[in-house]
Amino acid sequence: MNTFNKEERLCSRKLIDLLFKDGSSFLLYPYRVSYLLTATSHQFPVQVVINVSKKRFKKAVDRNRIKRLTREAYRLQKQKDLYALIPESEKLLLLSVQFIGKKIYDYSFFEKKLSGVFKKLTTELQVKMTQENDQPS
RNA sequence: AAUGCAAGCCGUUCUAUCGCUGCAAUUUAAUUAUUGGAGAGGAAAGUCCGGGCAACGCAGAGCAUCUCGCUUCCUAACGGGAAGAGGACUGGGAUUGAACACCCAGGCUAUGGAAAGUGCCGCAGAAAGCAUACCGCCGAUGGCCUGAAAAGGCACAGGUAAGGUUGAAAACGUGAGGUAAGAGCUCACGAGUUUUGCCAGUGAUGGUAAGGCUGGUAAACCCCGGGAGUUGAAAGACCAAAUAGGCUAACGCAUGUAGGGCUGCUCGUCCGAUGUUAGUGGGUAGGUCGUUAGAGAUAAAUGGCGACAUUUAUAGUGGAUUAAUGAUAGAAUCCUUAUUUAUUGAGGAACAGAACCCGGCUUACAGGCUUGCAUUUUUU
RNA sequence: GGUUUCGUAGUUCAACGGAUAGAAUAGAAGUUUCCUAAACUUUAGAUAUGGGUUCGAUUCCCGUCGAGACCA
Helix, strand or coil, rough: CCCCHHEEECCHHHHHHHHHCCCCEEEEEEEEEEEEEEECCCCCEEEEEEEEECCCCCHHHHHHHHHHHHHEEEEEEHHHHHHHCCCCCCCCCEEEECCCCCCCCHHHHHHHHHHHHHHHHHHHHHHHHHHHCCCCC
């Protein structure tokens, strides 16, 4: 299902603080992505926050448009690109997508870049998990 | 018909697919599922004013602080609006040798008081306000000299703001009298201002008669009159587990002492230290309410110059909270550009996004429509 | 969402309502030096913006634009 309702958004203030304090991040223009794996289980495997800086885009119309385009791209791609590649179902992935570009692009641009973000994210996660598995043993 | 100005209104539309947030009905263990219907603005913006609403405070009085300032009306209220009054300005007319005053039109106007007091008015200029007199004028009166006297001379005491240069501004302007020379010192005409009386007007004010006064500046201090308690939905109310211990009541201590509260201050006024017992239950994170039917909207009639008011009828209700109102495809409409002038291709869709709610103000705005006024051209 | 402060040369700061807005640095040109630095001389450069009050505004008043700070 290509849904995107409230359970898939990251709303808890505590979890957001935790994400920005302890999470790791990478940069893939025009996005800055932060992520953190937690042990709590949830209805959906990922909760996401989409973020546009008020300093870069002064007008609320521009900010709204970027957020809507990003959200649309996320909604349509998450099922096959993201959920399929995340291995463990008991864990919850906290995700933050910040837009740091200078201007507004077409929808196709957002679609392409977000799929790139998903690929990079999954590879990084796999590396992390193999490290965690190695350490205790 | 075109152009310009002013006012008002609108400010992309339709179809399909995939989604988001409320609402109603049915349904479910469960916002679980189905169906239906709804979902940004004229400025939602700036946060510049005024309110509603809420909490805190309040025996009461004064001071300070901030703010407003022609009149009448509208409004819940306003620093907003309507209609007027005055003012300087611009254009035209008339008058004249030329202008001012006068008449008409236009937009503008924070417009109480300079006759309570204080300050300031650089440079220039004699002087910027009780005129400390540079040039000039006079020297009547006093002084000195000549002379018998009449008179004349000197320019020493002094008098003088009419004339000169300066400046944004020069002691209200012009003319006459007056005088040694002069001076609103006096008179006539005129300018402004103010007090009183009469007339017109609800009133600001205007007209008129008499009296007084005459540099500017109050968006300098200030004076006069009106208004304002403070803080803002991150206000505030409710729900609920664990832990430190705040508050209330009674008794005791103490006897209104130290200290504290009451908007910034003062007067004034209220509470009032440690202990024991009993009761109640705060902060933090989360949720629900506050939260959307309102000083509402549209239309008609009536009243009013108008802002607006009254009555009747009609239609229906955005409500998110890391924050919904969207994306893609196609078609239509409009604009720009290139090729061509049948057309075809490419690009684009003004300003801008609710955050408790209203009334204003200010600012941004592609394009279109309506009305009024002005100018030009064409036709009759 | 609310409260509040401030805009002056490229930069950091001055300036009772009063001649042409000042200083330090940075820039440009020149002197000096074999060359550079230092030193010296000269020079260009600004009141955020639109109105108003006043004879006169960086300063006073009002409206825009922009930049900060604070309130959980």
